[in-house]
Amino acid sequence: xxxxxxxxxNKVTEKGKYVELRCDPISGHTALYWYRQSLGQGPEFLIYFxxxxxxxxxxxxxxxxxxxxxxxxxxxxxxxxxxxGDSAVYLCASSPRGRRTSTDTQYFGPGTRLTVL
Amino acid sequence: xxxxxxxQTEISVVEKEDVTLDCVYETRDTTYxxxxxxxxxxxxxxxxxxxxxxxxxxxxxxxxxxxxxxxTSSFNFTITASQVVxxxxxxxxxxxxxxxxxxxxxxxxxxxxxx
Numbered sequence: 001x002x003x004x005x006x007x008x009x010n011k012v013t014e015k016g017k018y019v020e021l022r023c024d025p026i027s028g029h030t031a032l033y034w035y036r037q038s039l040g041q042g043p044e045f046l047i048y049f050x051x052x053x054x055x056x057x058x059x060x061x062x063x064x065x066x067x068x069x070x071x072x073x074x075x076x077x078x079x080x081x082x083x084x085g086d087s088a089v090y091l092c093a094s095s096p097r098g099r100r101t102s103t104d105t106q107y108f109g110p111g112t113r114l115t116v117l
Numbered sequence: 118x119x120x121x122x123x124x125q126t127e128i129s130v131v132e133k134e135d136v137t138l139d140c141v142y143e144t145r146d147t148t149y150x151x152x153x154x155x156x157x158x159x160x161x162x163x164x165x166x167x168x169x170x171x172x173x174x175x176x177x178x179x180x181x182x183x184x185x186x187x188x189t190s191s192f193n194f195t196i197t198a199s200q201v202v203x204x205x206x207x208x209x210x211x212x213x214x215x216x217x218x219x220x221x222x223x224x225x226x227x228x229x230x231x232x
Contacts, residue, residue, distance in 0.1 A: 033218065042121075042208050042222030043162070056218050089160065093220075103150045103169075103212045106220060108162035 002027065004109030006092050012115045013082055021077040021112045025094030031055075032075050033093040033106055034067055043091055049075060082116045089113050119144050121211050123223035130199055131231050138194045138226045140209030146170075148214035151185065151192045156225070157205040168192065199230045 005024045013019050025032050031050055035043035045059040049069045057067070064082075069075040079086055089111040095104035120143040130136045142151065153165040166176060168185055176183045180200075184193045196203055206225045212218070 031218065033220075035220070040224075042210075042225050043220070044222070045219045048218035050218075059219070091162065093162075103214060103217050105152070105164055105167050107164060108154075110159070110161045113160075 004092055004094050004107055006090075006109040006112050008112060009110065010113045010115075012117065014117050015082060015084060017082050017116075019079050019082055019114065021079075021090050021114070023075045023077070023092030023109060025073065025075070025092070026107060029094035029096050029107075030072070031095045031097065031104065031106075032069060033095070034075070034077050035059075035091040035093065037089045037091055037111070039088075046077070046090075079114075082114075084116050087114055087116045119146075119211065119213050119216065119221055121209050121221055121223035123207075123209055123226050125226045126224070127227045127229070129229045129231065132201060133198050134230075135195060135197050136199050136228065136230075138196075138207050138209075138228065140192045140194065140223060142190050142192065142209070142211045144211060144213045146213035146215055150212045150214075152210040152212070152220065153183065153192075153194050154208045154210060155205045156208060162208070165194075196228075199228075201230050201232055204228060204230045 007022045034046040037043040047057040052072045064080045066078045091111045093106035093108045095106045122141045149170045151168045155163045180197045182195045206227045208225045209223045211221045
C-alpha cells in the first residue's frame with residue numbers, strides 16, 4: 001500500500017511568513033509523529049498524535065509551532081513568523097497502534113525541506 | 118539521560134568489504150526498544166530493524182546483522198560484503214518504554230561504499 005506522503009516536498013519562504021506542512025499517514029495508522037532534521041543531524045522529535053489529540057508535544061520548540069490532526073488522519077504542522085533557524089527537513093512518520101506509550105515501529109515519509117530566507 | 122551515541126561520523130569502504138556501524142545507548146528504563154534506519158541520498162528514512170530490551174538474540178537478515186549487548190549498552194550493525202547501494206546515512210534510535218512515541222536518534226553514520 002501507499003506509504004507516508006508529505007507535501008510540499010520543498011518550501012521556500014521569507015522570514016516572518018507563515019507556512020503549513022502537510023502529512024498523510026499510512027492508511028489505518030492511528031499514531032502520527034513529526035520530527036525535524038537539521039543538516040548533518042539525526043531527526044529530533046516535535047510532536048506525537050494518538051488519533052486526533054496530541055499525546056506528547058514536548059518537542060515543539062516554541063509557541064510559533066503548532067500541529068493539528070482534526071480527523072485523526074492527515075496532519076498539518078503550522079509555523080508562524082518563520083525564522084532562518086527554522087530551516088530544516090520536517091519529517092512525518094506514522095505507526096499502526098498508537099497506544100499511550102507507543103513503541104511501535106514508525107514509518108517515515110520523504111520529508112518537506114523548508115528554507116527560510 | 119536518554120541518549121544514543123554513534124561515534125563514527127563517516128566511514129568509507131571499498132565494495133565487498135565488511136563494515137560495522139557502532140551504536141551505544143543510555144536509558145534509565147529497563148524496557149526499551151532499539152531501531153536502525155537507513156537514509157539514502159533521496160532522504161527518506163527506511164526502517165531496518167526493531168529490537169526490544171528483553172531479546173538479546175543477534176539477528177541476521179541477508180547481508181545485514183545486528184549485535185545487541187545489554188552489558189555494554191550497544192546495538193551494533195554489520196554489513197557483510199558491502200555494495201555501492203549500501204551508501205547512505207544510518208541512524209540508530211531508541212524508544213524508552215516510558216517515553217513511548219518519542220524516537221531518540223543518534224547523530225548518524227555516513228557510509229560510503231566505493232566500487
